Amino acid sequence: MPRSFLVKKHINSAKKPNYSELDTHTVFISPYLYKSYPVPVIPQPEILSYNPITVWSSLPLSPLTSDLSPISGYASSIGRVSPPPPSDTSSKDHSGSESPISDEDERMITKLSDPHAVEAEKFQCSLCSKSYSTYSGLLKHKQLHCDAQTRKSFSCKYCEKEYVSLGALKMHIRTHTLPCVCKICGKAFSRPWLLQGHIRTHTGEKPFSCPHCSRAFADRSNLRAHLQTHSDVKKYQCKNCSKTFSRMSLLHKHEESGCCVAH
């Protein structure tokens, strides 16, 4: 499973940016007023840095590029590898190249037909017409520049993250502005339910009980992790020594301690 947390973690107690300099919109939630807290305020539009014009519409859709996932063509050659389509021997000849190039790849590449064209630039990006001497050069260009620009157009002003939708960006922005503030200790959170979970640390409320023992937890995920301790079968297994662990973090610790490095 790909790691879903793409935001760089902060290492120490100075983990977080200086949010006090960011946005002063805050929401105070009384622990006694869970149900009636005010709606957190989304930052002013001017802090949202995005260019809606470049989303999709900037791409003139030709019959050859009508797929709204322009990355899919080369993604099959980079990440999730899909088996090459049944070969169509009528037209495919990649001059001895052993890298599988799908039909979509084929479409994305326009070989310059002009016999007088510079020999070194025979692979052209169908999106911006830039030419490259090698197929890999074209792939690199598309991955790092062209497709990245067309697919993700909502970028965060506070960090490098980009999103395909404004809603996702707004959600992310809250991780910088932290509009939900605990009235008891002043700690700030990005979302109301995170604050609610935090407030349980003050109230001692533990609504999630283990059915196998007397323990209770304030957080459902922590109960889930706890349930693993009751299980005979550990979920996470080291590929090298087959040792199993109840948590992925423990497996990671194990791997970092040298088991996998030794192999």
Added chain:
DNA sequence: CTGGGGAAGGGGCCC
């Protein structure tokens, strides 16, 4: 060192 609990962050989905 290892395992487990506590707290928290963040993306995705559903309503």
Added chain:
DNA sequence: AGGGCCCCTTCCCCA
């Protein structure tokens, strides 16, 4: 579109 919730993950701390 936005809020609430679910789920996964990570980090820290302690026994």
